[in-house]
Amino acid sequence: MAILHQAELRPSKLELLARWLPAQDWSGVGQLVESDxxxxxxxxxxxxxxxVGIETLIVRAGEGHLLQVPLTYRGAPLDGAEQWLISTMDxxxxxxxxxxxxxxxxxxxxxxxxxILAGGTEVEQFVQVGDSLQPQPSTTHVQGSGARxxxxxxxxxxxxxxxxxxxxxxxGSLRLSxxxxxxxxxxxxxxxxxxxxxxxxxxxxxxxxxxxxxR
Numbered sequence: 001m002a003i004l005h006q007a008e009l010r011p012s013k014l015e016l017l018a019r020w021l022p023a024q025d026w027s028g029v030g031q032l033v034e035s036d037x038x039x040x041x042x043x044x045x046x047x048x049x050x051x052v053g054i055e056t057l058i059v060r061a062g063e064g065h066l067l068q069v070p071l072t073y074r075g076a077p078l079d080g081a082e083q084w085l086i087s088t089m090d091x092x093x094x095x096x097x098x099x100x101x102x103x104x105x106x107x108x109x110x111x112x113x114x115x116i117l118a119g120g121t122e123v124e125q126f127v128q129v130g131d132s133l134q135p136q137p138s139t140t141h142v143q144g145s146g147a148r149x150x151x152x153x154x155x156x157x158x159x160x161x162x163x164x165x166x167x168x169x170x171x172g173s174l175r176l177s178x179x180x181x182x183x184x185x186x187x188x189x190x191x192x193x194x195x196x197x198x199x200x201x202x203x204x205x206x207x208x209x210x211x212x213x214x215r
Contacts, residue, residue: 008092026165041199043122045141046113066182070102103160110155116211117146142197177210
């Protein structure tokens with residue numbers, strides 16, 4: 001499960017993305033301010049070690065395409081991942097956080113692979129209020145196509161490259177393909193291993209990511 005805090009973020013997540021997205025060729029957006037971005041939905045995966053926050057935001061800039069932006073939040077820099085660092089933010093409860101494009105973070109790759117190959121879903125979210133945890137309704141439901149009894153080994157290193165509007169993450173013989181632009185009406189493919197998602201206003205499952213093995 002993911003434990004969230006009632007906290008103030010400086011800058012906000014959307015403010016960070018408004019600065020970062022225009023520099024990404026796949027985004028198709030020009031200069032932005034925070035108010036230009038609308039947060040459509042989001043979902044989280046769990047880091048078994050409890051150290052890294054893993055959240056994927058689905059946003060829209062104006063009337064543009066839906067954009068999928070996986071992020072990881074860390075309490076210290078990730079060695080060797082400078083090119084994937086979006087920015088830092090101040091979290092009023094957790095302190096300084098390093099925010100990464102999750103494509104270059106092995107913890108994200110491990111979580112995504114497990115969700116796809118072992119038929120996983122998003123994690124339940126709870127908000128810490130005093131000494132109690134209060135359930136937070138999920139805005140997105142995701143589902144992996146794999147079998148629940150599949151064992152997925154943790155991923156230690158990744159190599160990510162951009163191919164049009166798809167980010168390809170190679171981890172040994174495993175290849176993860178993350179769709180960055182989620183066009184309306186995209187149908188579930190016949191791919192054997194996939195992660196699909198639905199949210200309010202999107203009842204037809206959309207393919208979010210694929211997993212395949214490289215020979």
